[in-house]
Amino acid sequence: MKLILASNNAKKLKELKAILADMDVELLSQREAGCDFEVDETGTTFAENAWLKAIAVYEATGEAVVADDSGLMVEALNGEPGVYSARYAPGGHEASDKEKYEYLLSKLEGVEQRAAKFVTSICCILPGGEVIRTVGECRGEILPYPHGEGGFGYDPVFKPEGYETSMAVLGPEVKNQISHRANALREFKKELRKYNGIDK
Ligand code: IMP
Numbered sequence: 709m710k711l712i713l714a715s716n717n718a719k720k721l722k723e724l725k726a727i728l729a730d731m732d733v734e735l736l737s738q739r740e741a742g743c744d745f746e747v748d749e750t751g752t753t754f755a756e757n758a759w760l761k762a763i764a765v766y767e768a769t770g771e772a773v774v775a776d777d778s779g780l781m782v783e784a785l786n787g788e789p790g791v792y793s794a795r796y797a798p799g800g801h802e803a804s805d806k807e808k809y810e811y812l813l814s815k816l817e818g819v820e821q822r823a824a825k826f827v828t829s830i831c832c833i834l835p836g837g838e839v840i841r842t843v844g845e846c847r848g849e850i851l852p853y854p855h856g857e858g859g860f861g862y863d864p865v866f867k868p869e870g871y872e873t874s875m876a877v878l879g880p881e882v883k884n885q886i887s888h889r890a891n892a893l894r895e896f897k898k899e900l901r902k903y904n905g906i907d908k
Contacts, residue, residue, distance in 0.1 A: 709904065710734050711832075712741040714761040714775035719860040724776070726884050727893045731900070735774075743768050749791070754779060754829035755841065757791060766833040774896070778828040778888060780862050782812070782850060784821045793861070809854060809865045822849040824866065826888035830896045840899045844892025848875075859883060 711733050713721055721737050728735060747764045751757040754777040761775035779793035789796035789812065797803035797811040816822060825847045832840040847869045854864035856876030863876040868886055875883055884890050 710736065710771060712736050712738060712743075712765055712769060712771055712773045714738055714743075714747070714765040714773050716746075717860075720776070720889075723880070723884060723887075723889060724774075724893070726880065727890055728897070731897060738765055741765070741769055741771065749777065749794070751777075752791060754791060754827055755831070755843075758829045758831035758841075762831040762833050770835065772832065772834050774830065774832040776828050776830050776889060776892065778826060780812075780866070781825050781827060782816070783823040784819050785815060788815075805861055806854075809862050812850065812862065813852070813854075813865060816850055822851075824848060824850050826862075826866065828888040828892040830892045832896060832900070834903060838903060840896060840903065842892045842895035842899065844888045844890065844895065846886060846888040846891065 709732060713724055713735055715721065716737050716739050721735065725735050743765050747761045749757040749760065751760055757777035758775045761777065762773045765773045765775070779790050781787045781790050795801045797808045799807055825845050828844045830842045834840070848867050851865050851867050851874055855874040856864050858876040858879050864874050866875050867873060868875060868878070871878060875887070
C-alpha cells in the first residue's frame with residue numbers, strides 16, 4: 709500500500725519508515741508525491757493541525773495520506789510550547805532547533821518543576837475517504853542542559869520517564885520504541901490492519 713506522509717521533514721520520514729517497517733507500506737514524502745506546498749498549521753490543537761495537513765495532501769493526490777502533528781507540553785509553562793513548538797523562539801519558523809530548545813531552557817531558568825510530555829496526533833485519510841485518528845504521548849522532564857546530537861527538535865533537552873539521559877543520547881532504537889510518535893503509530897497500525905487487512 710502506498711502512503712504519503714504529509715510532511716517534508718526528512719528526519720520525521722525516517723522515523724516513520726522505521727516504525728512502519730513491519731507493514732506492507734511504501735511511505736513517500738509529500739514532495740515525492742508531487743505536492744510542493746506547505747500547509748499552514750492554523751489549528752489550535754494537534755488533532756486540528758494533523759487534519760489540515762492530511763486533507764490538503766489528500767485533496768491534491770486522492771491517495772492514502774498520513775499526517776502527524778506533534779509538540780512538547782511543559783507543565784510549568786501551562787502546556788507551552790504546545791502547537792507552537794515549531795516556532796517557539798524569537799526567530800519563529802526560521803529559528804534552528806538549537807535556538808528553540810535554548811529559548812525553552814531560558815524560560816525554565818530557576819524552575820524546579822520540569823515535568824513535560826511530547827504529544828503526537830495522527831490523522832490518516834484512506835483512498836475511500838475513511839479517517840483514522842490516534843494519539844500518543846511520551847512523558848518526561850526538561851533537563852537543565854542539552855545532551856547529545858541525535859533525533860531532532862527538543863530531543864537534546866528531553867529526558868523520558870524511566871531513563872537517565874536525553875532522547876537525543878538514547879538514539880533511534882530507544883526513541884522509536886517509546887516516543888509519542890511511536891505510541892501513536894502503534895495504535896495507528898492496529899487500526900490500519902483492521903481497516904484493510906494489509907499487513908503482510
Ligand atoms: P510537527 O508540527 O509535528 O512537525 O512538530 C512541531 C515541532 O515539535 C517540531 O518542529 C519540533 O520542534 C517538535 N517536535 C515534534 N516531534 C518531536 C520529536 O520527536 N522530538 C523533538 N521535538 C519534536
